[in-house]
Structure formats: C-alpha cells, structure tokens
C-alpha cells in the first residue's frame with residue numbers, strides 16, 4: 588500500500604496544490620490523498636483547486652467555505668441559478684468561487700463528509716475541530732466546520748477568544764484539521780492543525796504518513812512528517828479574526 592497525504596486548506600490556491608503534489612511525489616492509485624476542507628474562496632482559482640483535488644482522486648472533509656458555495660448550488664439545483672443568485676446572499680469571494688466551479692466540482696464537494704476516520708493511522712479528520720463534549724461521530728456539523736476555541740463557559744466558539752479547542756480534546760484518536768490560519772500550524776499531543784495560510788502568502792502544508800504509520804506524539808518528530816510548499820503570492824489579506832469566517 589501507498590502513503591497517506593493529508594493536505595491543509597487550499598482556499599483557491601490550485602497552483603500551490605499542484606506544487607505540493609509534485610513535491611510529495613503523489614502517486615495516484617497508490618497513495619491516498621486527503622483534503623481537510625476549504626478548497627474554495629480567497630485564492631485566485633477555486634475551480635482549479637477543486638478540479639486538481641478531484642481529478643487526483645482525493646477524498647476529504649467539508650469546510651465552512653465549501654459549505655457556503657454548496658448552499659448556493661443546492662438552491663441552483665432546486666430552483667435554477669437565477670433564483671439562487673437572488674435568494675442566496677454570497678460575499679464577493681464566494682460569488683467568484685461559484686462562477687469558477689463546474690457542476691462536477693460541486694458534486695465532488697457535496698460528497699465530502701463532515702468527519703472521517705483513517706483507521707490505519709488511528710486518525711480523525713475534520714475541517715475546523717471537534718466539540719470535546721461530544722464523541723467524534725456525534726458532532727454538530729456547524730461546530731465541526733467552524734470551531735476554533737472553547738470559551739470561558741466551556742462552549743465551542745469560532746473566535747480566537749478562550750483557549751484552542753485542541754487543548755480540550757480528550758481523545759481517543761489523533762485529530763487532523765485545518766481552518767485556523769491565524770494560529771497556523773498546531774502540533775498538539777492529540778491534534779495536528781495544518782492550515783499554514785497559503786492564501787495569505789505563507790505555505791501549503793501536508794502531513795505525509797507511510798502505510799500504517801502513526802503521527803509522532805512529540806512536535807519535533809511530527810515536523811519531520813510534514814511537507815510544505817511556499818505560496819506563489821499573497822493572494823488575499825488576512826482579516827482581524829473577528830468576522831464570522
């Protein structure tokens with residue numbers, strides 16, 4: 588069997604995804620390619636990003652931005668694109684993303700689950716994180732796609748206030764996620780955060796594991812399991828973290 592390559596948030600950076608597949612020497616049909624979600628928006632070409640992942644045979648989980656464009660697509664499927672444009676309020680970046688995506692891309696995005704496991708690596712993959720009050724397979728989708736922290740009352744929040752959710756996850760399993768470019772790479776004992784901010788001009792990062800290999804428990808060992816490529820440009824300014832996305 589081949590390796591498992593788990594890729595952080597691509598956010599429309601299709602060229603950098605190509606660079607990362609080259610650098611890791613991804614072998615389609617041999618290796619397993621797993622996306623942590625948020626393939627669309629912010630970067631220059633959401634269509635290229637999803638097409639690259641899709642045609643490379645990737646699996647993955649759904650991110651909050653993927654879900655946003657899927658809300659538009661479901662309305663377009665049900666009522667037509669004109670009605671969807673009127674009824675579904677999209678930001679400029681999501682409107683650009685839906686214009687770049689083909690039907691095949693939407694179908695592929697719509698097949699992404701909220702949480703998935705990679706049993707041979709004892710991993711759980713989710714876009715934003717897990718509510719520590721619930722089992723990994725009983726998560727509320729909006730929390731799993733948006734959480735960043737646990738607030739002072741012990742509740743999940745999408746903001747950076749409180750403490751990172753990774754500090755609260757009791758296990759079992761090791762969780763690989765994205766979504767939190769402001770905190771960047773997170774190498775906690777039971778969790779690995781892979782959003783290294785490619786769309787903001789930083790890096791696109793993958794966790795690369797051999798067949799049945801487990802993640803290193805310590806951060807130094809885990810760094811050796813990471814492969815990254817630099818962003819080709821600063822595609823988007825980073826917000827203040829107070830917005831809802």
Ligand SMILES: [Mn+2]
Pocket residue numbers: 625650651652714715732765766767
């Ligand atoms: Mn996200």
